[in-house]
Amino acid sequence: MTIAGSDSGGGAGIQADLRTFAFHCVHGTSVLTCITAQNTQGVTRVDAMLPESVTAQFEAVMIDMRIGAIKTGMLLNQEIIKTVAKKLVAFGFGNVVVDPVMVSRTGAQLIDDEAIKTMRDVLIPLAAIATPNRYEAQILADMDIHSLEDMQTAAQNIYKLGARSVLVKGGGMTGDLKAVDVWFDGDRLEVLQTEVIDTNHTHGTGCTLSAAIAANLALGKPRFQSVQEAKNYVTEALKYALAIGKGQGPVGHFFPLLK
Numbered sequence: 400m401t402i403a404g405s406d407s408g409g410g411a412g413i414q415a416d417l418r419t420f421a422f423h424c425v426h427g428t429s430v431l432t433c434i435t436a437q438n439t440q441g442v443t444r445v446d447a448m449l450p451e452s453v454t455a456q457f458e459a460v461m462i463d464m465r466i467g468a469i470k471t472g473m474l475l476n477q478e479i480i481k482t483v484a485k486k487l488v489a490f491g492f493g494n495v496v497v498d499p500v501m502v503s504r505t506g507a508q509l510i511d512d513e514a515i516k517t518m519r520d521v522l523i524p525l526a527a528i529a530t531p532n533r534y535e536a537q538i539l540a541d542m543d544i545h546s547l548e549d550m551q552t553a554a555q556n557i558y559k560l561g562a563r564s565v566l567v568k569g570g571g572m573t574g575d576l577k578a579v580d581v582w583f584d585g586d587r588l589e590v591l592q593t594e595v596i597d598t599n600h601t602h603g604t605g606c607t608l609s610a611a612i613a614a615n616l617a618l619g620k621p622r623f624q625s626v627q628e629a630k631n632y633v634t635e636a637l638k639y640a641l642a643i644g645k646g647q648g649p650v651g652h653f654f655p656l657l658k
């Protein structure tokens with residue numbers, strides 16, 4: 400299941416998540432939190448769903464189907480974050496990847512300060528895996544991140560917030576660190592590195608990564624293996640990114656068909 404927003408341009412959000420689920424041959428269900436008017440150049444409008452609607456969508460799926468894993472994406476406001484957290488607790492669901500969509504890779508804040516506090520205090524502690532990007536990790540870990548060592552310290556600080564494991568993503572870093580992510584689960588501190596793909600078409604990488612992790616978890620794979628395989632998937636999809644629109648195009652989720 401993905402609990403996330405709609406991207407009208409189809410590059411990120413629910414659209415990217417469902418394509419990623421389909422690629423991994425798992426059935427995708429969705430709880431829509433907001434509707435963005437968005438293309439490869441940016442977001443021009445966001446409309447939030449009512450919390451009651453979020454609850455109804457979630458319950459409709461959960462009472463009927465066996466859900467293997469859940470990922471959360473753009474939750475937009477404090478009310479929706481609290482609603483999602485409440486439902487996860489009520490259903491005792493722990494296999495959750497929390498992609499704390501709060502700041503874009505360019506550093507623009509996407510949700511207000513109250514919502515950020517709720518994300519940190521209420522949802523992050525419910526995460527089996529939290530996947531902040533550089534700027535989100537800076538907020539959650541309350542520190543600046545400029546180096547690999549900073550990413551490692553941030554992952555350990557965010558772990559202390561209650562997430563069972565943390566992946567600090569490097570897409571917002573410079574040079575080779577763009578393709579470096581740092582994992583910490585209270586025991587293992589690992590650096591995951593792939594080649595840097597030289598493309599401007601990186602829209603939706605974070606959504607795609609967290610959706611692929613959730614798909615792998617749903618397939619019964621262990622957490623760290625799920626992350627390793629998801630990162631390799633994103634790297635391949637970046638190689639086949641789609642140069643569509645006037646800005647940052649989406650990654651090529653079905654890259655084997657494009658080869």
Ligand SMILES: Nc1ncnc2c1ncn2[C@@H]1O[C@H](COP(=O)(O)OP(=O)(O)O)[C@@H](O)[C@H]1O
Pocket residue numbers: 503504531532533568569570571577578579580593594595596597598601603604605606608630633634637
């Ligand atoms: N140019 C790139 N080459 C290779 N991997 C990248 C590149 N840009 C981002 N990634 C990877 O994409 C994933 C998503 O990271 P990031 O872009 O930081 O997330 P977000 O989209 O949430 O800001 C990470 O695994 C990161 O290492």
Ligand SMILES: Cc1ncc(COP(=O)(O)OP(=O)(O)O)c(N)n1
Pocket residue numbers: 403404405406411412413435437472473500503504505601602603604605606607
């Ligand atoms: C509806 C919606 N959800 C999430 C995002 C952010 O996407 P993400 O993959 O985390 O970030 P980029 O790689 O696109 O920077 C979004 N834009 N829209």
